[in-house]
Amino acid sequence: MPSAAKLRFDGRVAIVTGAGAGLGREYALLLASRGAKVVVNDLGGSHVGEGASQRAADVVVEEIRKNGGEAVADYNSVIDGAKVVDTAIKAFGRVDILINNAGILRDRSIIKTTDQDWNLVLDVHLKGSFKCTQAAFPHMKAQNYGRIIMTASNSGIYGNFGQANYSAAKMGLVGLANTVAIEGQKNNIHCNVIIPTAASRMTEGILPDILFQELKPSLIAPVVVYLCHESCEDNGSYIESAAGWATKVHTVRGKGAVVRPSIDEPSTLEYVQSAWNKVTDMSQATHINSISEASGSLLQVLENLKAGD
Ligand code: NAD
Numbered sequence: 001m002p003s004a005a006k007l008r009f010d011g012r013v014a015i016v017t018g019a020g021a022g023l024g025r026e027y028a029l030l031l032a033s034r035g036a037k038v039v040v041n042d043l044g045g046s047h048v049g050e051g052a053s054q055r056a057a058d059v060v061v062e063e064i065r066k067n068g069g070e071a072v073a074d075y076n077s078v079i080d081g082a083k084v085v086d087t088a089i090k091a092f093g094r095v096d097i098l099i100n101n102a103g104i105l106r107d108r109s110i111i112k113t114t115d116q117d118w119n120l121v122l123d124v125h126l127k128g129s130f131k132c133t134q135a136a137f138p139h140m141k142a143q144n145y146g147r148i149i150m151t152a153s154n155s156g157i158y159g160n161f162g163q164a165n166y167s168a169a170k171m172g173l174v175g176l177a178n179t180v181a182i183e184g185q186k187n188n189i190h191c192n193v194i195i196p197t198a199a200s201r202m203t204e205g206i207l208p209d210i211l212f213q214e215l216k217p218s219l220i221a222p223v224v225v226y227l228c229h230e231s232c233e234d235n236g237s238y239i240e241s242a243a244g245w246a247t248k249v250h251t252v253r254g255k256g257a258v259v260r261p262s263i264d265e266p267s268t269l270e271y272v273q274s275a276w277n278k279v280t281d282m283s284q285a286t287h288i289n290s291i292s293e294a295s296g297s298l299l300q301v302l303e304n305l306k307a308g309d
Contacts, residue, residue: 007229009036013092014228015085017041017078017132018102020056022200023151026221027099028060032069034225036097039088040064041074047201049104049120052077078102079123081131089139097228098136099149100129100173105202107162118165125151125169126176133180137189146189147228150177152238154195157249174238181236190235192227195249196220197242219244252285253294256301263305 009031019028020042032038040060044053057073064071074087078100088095104124106117129150140146155163156170173193180191198217199207207215223241226232238249257278260267272279288294 007034007226007231009034009097009229012036012096013039013088013094014097014099015039015041015074015088015095015132015136016099016101017084017128018043019099020044020060022202023196023198023217023220023224024099024101025060026217027101027224028071029064029067030218030221030225031097031228032064032071033067037092038064038069038071039074039084039091039095040071041076041078041084041087041102043075043077043102045104047104048106049124077124078128078132081128081133082135084132085135085139088136094143095136095139096143096145097147098132099151099224099228100132101149101151102128103151103202105163106165108164109162110164113164121165122169122172125166126172129173130176133176133191137184140184140189141187144187145230146184146187147230147232148177148180148184148189148191149224149227150174150180150191150193152177152193152195154197154240157195177238178236185235190227190232192234192236193238194220194224194227195238195240196224197240214243216243250287252282253288254280254282255284255286257281258301258305260305262308263302 014031014036016024016028016038018024019040028038028040040057042057044056045051054075057075061071061073072087072091074084076083078084085095102124104121106121108117133148150173152173153170156167159167177191177193184191197215198220199212199215200217220241223239223246240247240249257275259272259275261271
């Protein structure tokens with residue numbers, strides 16, 4: 001059962017990108033209801049990244065103010081991350097929380113994907129998240145505090161037909177989060193990944209109707225907003241959430257196998273083939289926590305080979 005004390009964000013300033021609709025709107029509303037001052041960023045274009053309008057951000061800002069909260073609108077594209085962060089600094093003097101959420105789709109099969117489809121999707125998701133993070137980072141470093149969210153997708157983790165650009169961008173964000181988590185750690189800047197599934201204009205017509213009704217974005221907001229709270233110690237976690245359910249996701253590595261006869265002999269194609277069942281056996285898979293742990297285990301493999309094991 002939850003404790004009686006409410007988790008608050010008084011004194012904290014949060015930027016939520018793409019907060020004019022869908023998931024971002026829910027994050028902004030919840031943060032503001034718990035005392036955060038919120039920058040509601042939204043370019044206000046279509047779901048394929050065409051056009052722009054101030055209305056999307058304005059409506060959410062009005063909603064927050066009507067509920068007694070504090071918010072300002074920002075209409076810049078996330079690609080201009082410095083401008084987005086500047087809005088927070090000018091309005092509220094600091095930035096504690098950055099939720100990189102803005103996104104678009106340009107779904108096409110690989111053969112039909114144009115350079116424009118590729119570039120726009122990579123720019124908004126991956127470059128936009130990088131530019132906002134890069135601009136927020138010095139402020140977070142100076143105050144020795146920050147909470148950053150990257151938004152990935154099961155389309156990236158598992159692949160999805162017609163989403164080469166989107167899935168590449170979303171897995172790129174996992175890689176970006178891994179490094180932001182490492183670079184931020186000593187300054188109490190945490191970076192975590194949300195992998196959501198929710199009903200929004202982005203998933204309308206894609207998710208089956210019966211599922212669509214159940215997948216309210218408001219059910220994901222508490223998970224994402226908790227990740228942004230000072231009491232949440234996670235850093236570098238990937239959290240999947242939908243329909244009021246959440247779980248941690250992580251990569252695993254198999255035990256592996258040596259694919260050469262001995263330390264004095266080279267690897268051959270045939271040797272690889274003969275060891276393939278062991279190479280691909282995941283029955284003893286484990287999670288690797290860091291690049292040094294990964295390299296360290298390679299050294300152990302070499303030592304075992306030298307010892308003739
Ligand atoms: P949505 O379309 O309702 O919201 C995205 C918002 O981002 C829109 O309001 C849009 O105007 C804004 N936006 C687009 N380009 C922008 C830019 N360049 N600068 C600033 N704002 C911009 O979609 P959603 O479903 O709420 O998606 C939110 C995030 O969650 C996206 O990153 C999406 O890829 C991700 N996601 C969603 C789902 C899902 O099931 N809905 C699944 C996986 C990942």
